[in-house]
Structures are given as C-alpha cells and as structure tokens.
Amino acid sequence: MRYAETGFNLEIDLTRGNIEKVATDPRDTELYLGGLGTNAKILWDRVGPEVEAFDPENLLIFGAGLLCGTPATGCNRTIVTTISPQTKLMAFSMMGGFWAPELKYAGYDKVILRGKSSDLVYLYINNDTVEIRSASHLRGKGALETAELLRKELNEPKAQVAAIGMAGENRVFYASVEQGRSSASRGGIGAVMGDKGVKAIVVRGTKDINVADPEKYIELCNEVLEYIKFREENPIPGVMAILSRLGSPQEMAVHDEKWHTENFSWGNSRTRRKGFWTEEVAKEWEETLESARTRLISCYNCPMKCGATLSLPGLPTYMMKCFTKLTYTMGAFSNLDFGLRIAQKATEYGLDGYSTPQVMAFALELLEDGILTDKDFPDMPEDTEGRFYYLLDKIVRREGIGDVLANGTHWAAEEIGNGAEEYAHNNIKKVEQLPLKLFMMNPIYYLMYCTGEKMNITQIEGQFPQAPFPKREHREKFVKDWFQVPDEKFKQYFLDWEMRGEENVTPFYPTIEMTCEIVDWQEKMHYIDDALGMCAGLSSFHLKPPYHMHNFPKFITAGAGIEMDQDKLTKAAKRYRNLVRANNIRRGMRRKDEVPPTDHWKRRFPELEKELLDTYYQYKGWNNDGIPTKESLHDLGLDYVAEDFIKRGILTDGEDASSK
Amino acid sequence: MTVDKIDKEKKIIKTIRIDVDKCNGCRACEVICSAFHATPKYSSNNPARSRIRIIRDPLRDIYIPVYAGEYTVAECAGRDKYTIDGKEYDECAFCRASCPSRDEFKEPDSGLPLKCDMCEGEDEPLCVKWCHAEALIYEEREEETIPEDSEEQEDMEIGLESLADKYGLQTIMDALSRMSEKD
Numbered sequence: 001m002r003y004a005e006t007g008f009n010l011e012i013d014l015t016r017g018n019i020e021k022v023a024t025d026p027r028d029t030e031l032y033l034g035g036l037g038t039n040a041k042i043l044w045d046r047v048g049p050e051v052e053a054f055d056p057e058n059l060l061i062f063g064a065g066l067l068c069g070t071p072a073t074g075c076n077r078t079i080v081t082t083i084s085p086q087t088k089l090m091a092f093s094m095m096g097g098f099w100a101p102e103l104k105y106a107g108y109d110k111v112i113l114r115g116k117s118s119d120l121v122y123l124y125i126n127n128d129t130v131e132i133r134s135a136s137h138l139r140g141k142g143a144l145e146t147a148e149l150l151r152k153e154l155n156e157p158k159a160q161v162a163a164i165g166m167a168g169e170n171r172v173f174y175a176s177v178e179q180g181r182s183s184a185s186r187g188g189i190g191a192v193m194g195d196k197g198v199k200a201i202v203v204r205g206t207k208d209i210n211v212a213d214p215e216k217y218i219e220l221c222n223e224v225l226e227y228i229k230f231r232e233e234n235p236i237p238g239v240m241a242i243l244s245r246l247g248s249p250q251e252m253a254v255h256d257e258k259w260h261t262e263n264f265s266w267g268n269s270r271t272r273r274k275g276f277w278t279e280e281v282a283k284e285w286e287e288t289l290e291s292a293r294t295r296l297i298s299c300y301n302c303p304m305k306c307g308a309t310l311s312l313p314g315l316p317t318y319m320m321k322c323f324t325k326l327t328y329t330m331g332a333f334s335n336l337d338f339g340l341r342i343a344q345k346a347t348e349y350g351l352d353g354y355s356t357p358q359v360m361a362f363a364l365e366l367l368e369d370g371i372l373t374d375k376d377f378p379d380m381p382e383d384t385e386g387r388f389y390y391l392l393d394k395i396v397r398r399e400g401i402g403d404v405l406a407n408g409t410h411w412a413a414e415e416i417g418n419g420a421e422e423y424a425h426n427n428i429k430k431v432e433q434l435p436l437k438l439f440m441m442n443p444i445y446y447l448m449y450c451t452g453e454k455m456n457i458t459q460i461e462g463q464f465p466q467a468p469f470p471k472r473e474h475r476e477k478f479v480k481d482w483f484q485v486p487d488e489k490f491k492q493y494f495l496d497w498e499m500r501g502e503e504n505v506t507p508f509y510p511t512i513e514m515t516c517e518i519v520d521w522q523e524k525m526h527y528i529d530d531a532l533g534m535c536a537g538l539s540s541f542h543l544k545p546p547y548h549m550h551n552f553p554k555f556i557t558a559g560a561g562i563e564m565d566q567d568k569l570t571k572a573a574k575r576y577r578n579l580v581r582a583n584n585i586r587r588g589m590r591r592k593d594e595v596p597p598t599d600h601w602k603r604r605f606p607e608l609e610k611e612l613l614d615t616y617y618q619y620k621g622w623n624n625d626g627i628p629t630k631e632s633l634h635d636l637g638l639d640y641v642a643e644d645f646i647k648r649g650i651l652t653d654g655e656d657a658s659s660k
Numbered sequence: 661m662t663v664d665k666i667d668k669e670k671k672i673i674k675t676i677r678i679d680v681d682k683c684n685g686c687r688a689c690e691v692i693c694s695a696f697h698a699t700p701k702y703s704s705n706n707p708a709r710s711r712i713r714i715i716r717d718p719l720r721d722i723y724i725p726v727y728a729g730e731y732t733v734a735e736c737a738g739r740d741k742y743t744i745d746g747k748e749y750d751e752c753a754f755c756r757a758s759c760p761s762r763d764e765f766k767e768p769d770s771g772l773p774l775k776c777d778m779c780e781g782e783d784e785p786l787c788v789k790w791c792h793a794e795a796l797i798y799e800e801r802e803e804e805t806i807p808e809d810s811e812e813q814e815d816m817e818i819g820l821e822s823l824a825d826k827y828g829l830q831t832i833m834d835a836l837s838r839m840s841e842k843d
Binding site for chain 1: 684685686687688691692695698700701702703704705706707708709717718719720721723768790791792793
C-alpha cells in the first residue's frame with residue numbers, strides 16, 4: 001500500500017489523444033520525495049537539452065506535493081514543471097489553492113502532458129474517468145471565466161479547474177496558469193499549456209488518501225495548528241509587518257503600504273519615491289481596498305487568509321493575493337484603484353503580475369527615450385493608465401509591438417536592439433525580478449540571487465532575519481524560542497550580527513562560510529516545501545515557521561511511511577536540488593548566468609562577491625563554473641547525471657573542470 | 661390527562677453556531693471530519709466522506725458550512741431562493757439532510773447517508789477545533805422539553821379517544837384484534 005501518495009501518474013499524449021494511468025516506482029519517492037523532486041527526475045529522464053519549450057517533446061507536468069491531500073495544514077501546492085520559453089531552462093512555478101488535493105483524491109499524483117493537440121481541448125479528470133474534450137467554445141475566454149463555464153457545463157460545482165487565458169493561448173512568455181485565487185505564474189508555464197492546445201484541466205476526486213501512522217500523523221498536524229495559533233497571537237517584534245506574521249505577505253489585509261511604495265521602485269524599476277506615502281494617499285488607498293474587498297480567503301486546509309475576493313464597480317469579481325496588489329499601480333505611477341482594476345483584466349488574460357507591468361513600463365521608457373517611436377504604438381492613448389490597458393491588449397493578442405513585448409524584456413530588448421538591452425535591467429536569468437533597488441550589497445542575498453533557479457526571491461529567502469536587530473538584547477530575545485534552527489550555531493551567527501560599528505557588519509558579516517551555511521539552509525527548506533507541496537507561507541519563507549527541519553522528517557515518516565531523519569531528508573533535498581541544476585546545466589546554464597541585476601545594489605564589492613560565489617559553489621559540491629562535480633553527484637546517487645555530463649563533454653572524466 | 665401534569669425534562673442540546681461571514685472557505689472542517697471518521701481513526705482523508713461541507717461559490721461570495729443531519733428517503737418541495745444581503749442562496753444550501761436531490765452527505769462508494777455525531781468522545785467537534793476562522797462555534801444549550809415517551813403516549817391516547825368517539829369502542833377493539841392476528 002502507498003501512503004500519502006496515490007502511486008499513479010496520468011500520462012496524456014495530446015498528439016495521439018492517448019490517456020494512460022501509470023504506476024510509479026516507490027523507490028523514486030524515497031529518493032526524490034514527490035512534487036518538484038520527482039518532476040525534476042521525469043524531466044531529466046525524458047526531456048533532453050535539444051528540446052525547446054514549444055516542441056511537442058517538451059513535457060508539462062502538474063505534480064501534487066507528496067503530502068497534499070493529507071490533513072497537514074497548508075499542504076496544497078501543485079508544482080508545475082516544464083521547459084520555459086522565457087529562460088529556456090527548467091521552470092517550476094507553484095500554485096496553492098485546491099487543485100493538488102483534488103488530484104490526489106481523484107487517484108493521481110501527477111498529470112504529465114506531452115505532444116500537442118491540434119484543436120483547443122480541456123481535460124476532464126473525474127476519478128477513474130479521464131477525457132480529452134473540445135474547448136473550441138472556450139477560445140479567448142478568461143481564465144476564471146473558463147473555470148466557471150466548465151463547472152456549470154459539467155454540473156460539477158466542486159471540481160477544481162486550472163486554466164489559461166488568452167495570454168497562454170497566444171504563448172505569451174510570461175503567461176500563467178490560473179486556479180481560482182492561485183496561479184503558477186513564473187516562467188511562462190501558461191504559454192506551454194497554450195502551445196499544447198490545452199485550455200484547462202478540470203479535476204474532481206472522491207477517493208481516500210491514506211497515511212502510514214494515523215495517530216502520530218494527526219498529533220503532528222495538531223502541533224502545527226497550535227503553533228500557528230501561537231504565532232498569530234505573538235507576532236515577531238522588530239521586523240516588518242509581512243515577516244512578523246505567518247502566511248504569504250498579507251497584502252490583502254494590510255493598508256499601510258509605506259514600506260513597499262517608498263522602498264520598491266516605480267515605473268521600469270527605476271524610481272524610488274521617498275515621501276510618497278502621505279496621509280491623503282493612505283486614506284484613498286484604504287477606501288479603495290475596503291470597498292473592493294468582499295472577503296479574505298484561504299487555500300485548501302489553511303487558516304491563513306492570504307487572498308481576497310475583489311469586486312470593483314463595473315468589473316467581474318476576481319481573486320488576488322500578495323504583491324500583485326501593487327505591481328501594476330507602481331509600474332504605471334498610478335493609484336491602487338487603477339492597479340486593482342487592470343489586475344482583474346490581467347488575471348482573466350492569465351499573466352504573471354511581476355513581469356507584465358515591468359514589460360509595459362519598459363516599453364513606455366523605450367518610447368520616451370526614442371528607441372521605440374510613436375509608429376510602434378498606433379492609436380495609443382496619451383495617459384499612462386490608458387497606455388497600460390492598450391499595451392496589455394496588444395501583448396496578449398500579440399499584435400504589433402505586443403508581439404515583441406510578449407517575449408519579455410530580455411528577448412524584446414534583443415529584438416528591438418539599438419541599445420534597448422540597457423532597459424531590460426532588472427532581470428536574472430532573463431526573468432523580470434521584484435523592482436527592488438538597494439544600497440549596500442548583502443552577502444546572503446547576493447548568493448540567493450545568483451544561484452536561485454526559482455527566479456523569484458520570495459521563493460528563495462526565509463528562515464534567517466533579513467537584517468540585524470539594533471540591540472543585542474533584541475537579538476537575545478529573538479533567539480530564545482528559535483527552535484527551528486537546524487543547528488545551534490545559527491543563533492550565534494545572528495547574535496553577533498551588528499547593525500553599526502567596525503566589526504560584524506554587512507557586507508563582511510556574516511562571514512563567507514556563515515553566509516554559505518545560511519543560504520544553503522534557506523534554499524533547502526524551500527526545496528523540501530516544493531517536494532512535499534507545502535506552502536512557503538507556513539514554512540520556508542518565514543522566520544520561526546510551524547514546519548521546519550525537526551518536524552518535516554516526522555511528517556514524512558508518519559505520512560508517507562518512509563523512514564526519514566534529518567540527514568536523510570537533507571540528502572534527498574540535495575539530490576533533487578542537484579537534479580534541477582543538472583537539467584539547467586545540460587541546457588547551458590553556467591556561472592556567467594548567475595548574476596544579480598547590475599543595479600540591484602549601489603555599493604558592490606567585486607572581490608568579496610567573487611569569493612562568495614567561489615566558496616558557495618565549493619560548499620555545494622559544484623565546480624568553479626557551477627556544475628555539480630562527478631564526486632558530489634556520485635555521493636548523491638546521481639551517477640547517471642555524471643555519465644551524461646561526461647558524454648556531453650560538460651565534465652571531463654578525470655577532472656571536475658568543465659570543458660564546455 | 662392534560663399537558664400541565666407532565667414533568668418537563670432538562671436536556672442538553674449540542675449545536676454548532678455557524679457564522680458564514682467568518683468562513684474563509686479553507687475546508688479544514690471537511691479535512692479533519694473525514695480523517696476522524698476514518699477506520700482506523702485518522703488513517704485516511706477524503707472530504708467526500710466528510711459530515712460537514714462548505715457550500716462554496718467564491719465569485720458570488722457564498723460560503724456556508726453545513727453539517728449533516730437526518731437522512732431523508734424523499735426530497736422535499738423546497739426549491740426556493742433566498743436573497744440575503746444581496747446574495748442569492750438556494751434553499752438546499754442551508755439544509756442538513758442527506759437527501760436524494762443532491763450528492764452531499766453520502767458515502768462516495770456506497771451512497772449510504774452520513775450524519776454528524778459531534779465527534780463523540782472528543783471535547784468538542786473537531787471541525788470546530790480546526791476552524792481558526794471561528795466560523796464554527798460549539799455550543800451546548802440547556803432546553804426544557806416534554807419527555808418524549810409521555811408525549812407520544814398522550815398523542816396516541818388522544819387519537820384513540822377520538823376514534824372511539826367516532827366509531828364506538830367495540831369497533832375499535834375488533835379492528836385491533838384483527839390487526840394483531842395478521843401480525
């Protein structure tokens with residue numbers, strides 16, 4: 001008997017219209033857990049580096065996390081994996097919501113799509129009945145609209161629907177997959193779904209998910225719930241609001257946006273607006289949000305209310321969470337009412353809320369500086385808000401300049417030329433980043449930005465405070481009940497971190513060695529979440545989260561029936577983390593690609609930065625070009641990766657230096 | 661015998677107070693209910709077996725947690741719509757019955773009806789415990805009731821008396837003895 005997982009994947013060949021239910025190997029679960037881990041393995045085994053995002057051979061994998069569908073609070077993530085058209089690397093965006101547990105209850109751990117359908121279709125998974133159905137009547141429909149229409153058409157109000165909008169249908173490189181209040185947005189996963197001719201995947205399931213040790217498992221779940229309650233009643237003092245409380249940043253609940261609006265950059269990630277947050281603005285924005293928001297809502301089996309239903313007069317109701325609240329507003333130098341209104345349209349179109357406004361601001365900046373001209377924007381309105389709506393439509397329809405912009409700032413700049421590259425200034429590995437520009441280089445963030453393969457800092461950071469606390473007594477208080485640390489030494493690292501003075505200050509503290517350990521810990525927790533299906537908002541993103549290195553092994557043992565301890569879990573996470581990197585290395589990613597945006601910090605320290613990356617690569621078991629060495633691959637049981645690397649000349653047999 | 665001669669009984673009524681405005685739609689109530697009622701306890705999870713359901717329609721802001729009541733063999737005539745605070749609800753959304761008209765509160769494989777037992781043996785129903793939104797609040801209320809036995813006895817006697825008045829006592833006794841022979 002399989003515990004926590006179902007032991008079956010759905011393999012769907014869209015070219016031939018073939019559907020198979022395939023039993024999976026339990027040994028793979030032990031080695032790669034599930035979710036991201038087993039997704040990475042499947043991608044490695046079946047999608048070679050010659051396969052491009054829009055080739056029929058590319059796979060689009062919807063993987064439910066290993067513990068999704070069990071009573072573990074907040075464990076509801078679908079990890080969507082494919083080759084990204086934007087980065088040409090492995091993309092693994094995630095969505096919360098209700099879809100992954102429903103898939104488990106239907107009897108499957110993953111849906112693996114290959115090939116391409118010649119007509120637009122949707123998949124209907126209802127327990128053992130799986131059908132490919134025509135979606136020609138849904139062409140051009142919004143993502144939420146599609147979900148509503150399908151639930152009605154199928155008379156299945158409880159079905160969960162993951163759908164693309166027009167952006168995905170037209171293969172916009174930052175198209176999302178939307179699912180109610182959640183979405184898998186980064187890396188253009190929606191474009192791959194559209195390319196495969198799949199408008200939506202509808203799931204309904206009414207079967208059991210079993211756990212191995214019921215009494216122990218529910219005890220662990222209850223402990224987590226109690227700790228969540230404790231954290232709700234005891235927010236962490238001395239850190240900004242979004243870090244003091246659990247959950248995704250509580251953007252739908254908070255009104256005070258001084259920190260974001262004055263510290264993040266506006267427009268094409270250029271302009272800091274100190275003093276923007278006046279009483280007048282605060283009052284206006286509060287009224288906007290209060291009148292638009294009908295309810296704070298949650299994902300499956302989670303008490304955190306990170307999302308909201310928004311109804312603006314004259315617009316269909318939609319749902320939102322987190323920072324998309326401000327990205328359109330700040331991209332267009334506008335107000336919250338504009339931001340929430342255009343986000344409604346963008347959500348139905350199915351677009352990433354980080355990339356989209358930046359692409360539009362980038363285009364307007366190019367126009368302003370004469371690199372693009374009025375001829376590129378026929379009939380465009382005069383006002384910035386009007387221009388944003390104009391560009392949004394051009395992009396999702398791939399009309400005129402929109403066809404260029406639909407490929408994101410990196411590829412658009414390359415195509416436009418004439419110096420446009422300088423304007424695509426806020427990317428890492430070709431993906432638009434949060435519009436954050438800071439003063440002093442921070443060693444921890446430097447390494448996270450460089451080596452992150454998840455392309456979004458919120459999905460890399462967490463666990464360790466972002467900055468020192470002013471006084472030692474505050475730090476002492478903080479470490480007192482910091483039981484989540486995997487090792488006591490992290491407490492000391494934090495205690496000794498000074499805000500000012502000669503010693504133990506940024507950027508030379510934490511020391512290079514400490515920085516490596518901290519970054520590795522942070523990354524590991526995210527990777528564990530992504531295999532188990534756990535939300536980072538109750539886990540890796542937070543200081544003092546309810547899930548941590550001490551209870552995760554117990555959850556896996558009692559839930560999945562796989563004997564687990566901290567060492568074994570660390571090794572498993574390391575194994576599939578290296579497999580993610582191996583997929584990307586095989587696709588050409590190297591040290592040269594591992595750089596933060598040049599202007600991310602004003603004060604840079606090239607020598608220190610080089611030493612940081614050198615040391616971290618070594619710490620990770622990677623050579624000086626960021627390639628996992630033969631030896632470290634062997635330690636992880638990934639000899640097949642080493643063999644492939646040697647065969648391709650990425651590694652040479654005798655040494656660990658790359659030859660290519 | 662008249663009503664005021666009957667001693668009233670005090671009875672503990674167990675209820676769940678439901679605040680639909682507080683529900684965040686997470687379905688934790690369904691999760692823990694199905695786990696608690698699994699055999700062995702907590703061994704499996706499946707909201708389709710839960711004895712509490714959230715009738716949920718996010719885009720219309722409808723969230724109604726409703727827990728399973730009696731099984732009914734036939735559906736009722738209730739097909740009305742209620743508009744409350746501008747939102748339209750089906751009458752069925754508030755109904756606790758396991759009923760032929762809908763899928764709620766039936767075992768998915770067998771179709772057998774499910775009924776809430778307030779998590780017998782626990783301090784409070786677990787859906788309440790797991791609802792951090794406090795949309796579900798457990799309440800015990802003391803109510804004075806007429807003991808069921810005497811009430812039934814009284815009802816029957818009233819009925820018999822009226823039958824005897826109409827048909828005569830002998831006719832009724834003859835009918836009763838014929839009925840008892842058939843059994």
